[in-house]
Amino acid sequence: MAVHGNTTDSRINGIKAWREEPEALEVELASGSTALAEEVRTGLVKTPKRLSSRFFYDAEGSRIFQEIMHTPEYYLTRSEYEILETHKTELLQLFVADQRPFDLVELGAGDGLKTKILLGFFSEQQVDFAYAPVDISSDALDGLVADIQRQWPDLRLKPRHDDYFNSLHQLSAESDARRIVLFLGSNIGNFTPEEALDFYRQLHDQLLPGDLVLTGFDLQKHPAVIHAAYNDRQGLTRAFNLNLLRRINRELDANFDLSSFDHYEVYNPETGEARSYLVSQKSQTVTIRALEMTVPFQYGEIIHTEISRKFTRSQIEQLATKTGFSVSGWFTDCKGYFADVVFVRN
Ligand SMILES: C[S@@+](CC[C@H](N)C(=O)[O-])C[C@H]1O[C@@H](n2cnc3c(N)ncnc32)[C@H](O)[C@@H]1O
Known part of the structure; x- marks a missing residue:
């Protein structure tokens, strides 16, 4: 089955079975385009219009996105990189504290x-563990699997091409x-507060x-600092946001004119939410042939495409408490921009 332009076969060829289970190679995703079609069908008739x-x-x-991660404005990747590099020994101590493989x-x-x-x-410390990456993007997952196999051929790997909401039950x-x-x-940060609570309850x-x-x-x-991270000077975040329309054009036979939409981001420090929008720069009608749908846009009308929430420590602690976890590790970068937080399931 073709998924996001890649075949499942091309992915399977490179993947090493984990625990020798043939079904570990079952990486098919219920058609990505079908999910996109459903999102577009329902999202573009909402007020305001929205796409996930x-x-x-x-x-x-x-x-x-890989390019965005290297822009000077996008501090998130550098901050988290610093945290993991600085605290990898303490993280490992937490991971192996109960002497079990993980x-x-x-x-x-x-x-x-x-x-x-x-x-x-x-791997260097010869830790007994397996790695199971889950991603909805076959392209991202393929690249990751190939890299890991090249760098650590003995690492036990169980990749899964799936929506992580579908795969939570696989954790049992x-x-x-x-x-x-x-x-x-x-x-x-892409979840609303209610979705975040629900997500951690499901994990619990x-x-x-x-x-x-x-x-x-x-x-x-x-x-x-937050505003700049979503408005890089190279215009990569803009291109990233607009690419969603290009994808809809390709996968759903639509005719969005990318030059008549703009990227707009706003950060509200009172709510801690950065929101990204696509803005129609004129009054226009878009046809989505695969859905037999026409979508009118007023001049200045928006499609809400992303929410990126920023947290306080007490919000994070409450998230843990309300969902049956306790905070057992708290690591930040030297600027205090980002936190990698370990929750233990009670
Ligand atoms: C912002 S990137 C972060 C990637 C990586 N975790 C990092 O920290 O650099 C988000 C990744 O999550 C994947 N993703 C987004 N929503 C997903 C979903 N519902 N299920 C599975 N993967 C998803 C995307 O395909 C993308 O590779």
Whole structure:
């Protein structure tokens, strides 16, 4: 089945089975285009119009995001990289504290740039663990798997091409290994407060006492620093946002004119929310042939595409308490911009 322009076969060829289970190679995702079609069908008739940020990551979106991570304004990646590099020994101590091997399950792994710090260090220390990256983007997952196999051919790998909401139930115990869930890169910031609570409650239900969740939270800071991170001077965030329309044109036979939409981002320090929009620069009608749908836009009308929440320490602690976890590790970068926080399942 073709998914995001890649075939499942091309992905399977490179993947090493984990625990010799043939079904570990079952990486098919219920058609990405079908999910996108549903999102577009329902999202573009809402007021205001909206599309979920999880559809940003086709091949081009994943490529642009990798570039964004290297821009001077996008501090998030550098901050989290610093945290993992500086605190990898303490993290390992927390992970192996109960003397059991562990499964490192990463939700929304992307290119694994920062996770590779841990993978490299754990491999060097001959730690008994397996790595299970989950990502909705086959392109991101393919690249990650190929890189890992090249760098650490002996690492036990169980990649999963899936929406992480679908794969939460896969976390339930299938071995004695401790489950350690990684949710890095401020992915949690894309959830509303209610969705975040629901997500950690679901994690709680699937995990066992003593299992861990390591989450990367972007912290509240000077609003100008946050605003700049989503308005880089090279225009990469703009290209990333607009690429969603290009994807809809390609996958759903639509005729969005990218030159008549703009990128706009606003950060509200009172709510801690950065929101990204696409703005129609004129009154226009877009046709989406695969959905037999026409969508009118007024001049200045927006499509809300992303929410990136920024947290305070007390919000993070409350998230843990309300969902059946306790905070067992708190690590920040030297500027205090970002926190990687370990929750232990009660
Ligand atoms: C902002 S990137 C972060 C990547 C990586 N965790 C990091 O810290 O650099 C988000 C990644 O999550 C993936 N993603 C977003 N929503 C997802 C979902 N619902 N299920 C699975 N993967 C998802 C995207 O494909 C992308 O690779």
